[in-house]
Amino acid sequence: MPMDPMPDLSALSLAEIARLAEEQKLPPIERWNPTHCGDSEMRIARDGTWYHQGSPIGREAMVRLFSTILRREPDGGYVLVTPVEKLDIAVEDAPFVAVEMKSEGVGEARSLAFRLNTGDLVTAGPEHPLRFENGEDGPRPYLLVRGGMEALVARSVYYDIANIAIEDGAEPAGVWSNAAFFALEPAE
Known part of the structure; x- marks a missing residue:
């Protein structure tokens, strides 16, 4: 049974991404x-x-x-x-890696969708929260995927998230996705 090719995230709207994620x-x-x-x-x-x-x-x-x-x-x-x-x-760390991100909307109306190294599509929000830890090599962001399994957010994707947080100017620094706010600081 051949598997579908990985989707091109940049060519999809967030509505299409949500539909594909639901169809998985x-x-x-x-x-x-x-x-x-x-x-x-x-x-x-x-x-x-x-x-x-x-x-x-x-x-x-x-x-x-x-x-x-x-x-x-x-x-x-x-x-x-x-x-x-x-x-x-x-x-060794997390079973998945978030390798690409797409952002639509601004501020509290923003949605962030991620493509994982396995081709899975996940939109951050209340059911798929982002969390941040401090690691020896700097911040380590994670995205809940399913069943208690997370994706480590690739460093380049983390920089995209950080740029959005800077542009939005939220205090504390963080990003919105699907009506949920995720602070870039690790939880205490």
């Missing part, structure tokens, strides 16, 4: 509870690269497919799950 059909992994079978020998690096047995997975379609069966467990770990097996997968 994911397997019902939250209903699958097979027996734990072991380790997948896979990991997701901090930069979003997927590895199997130490080698990067070069086929984008495979990564996209695996991402649809990725689940975060109550203990904070990650697994790849099917109706008949569950395998651990190591995640």
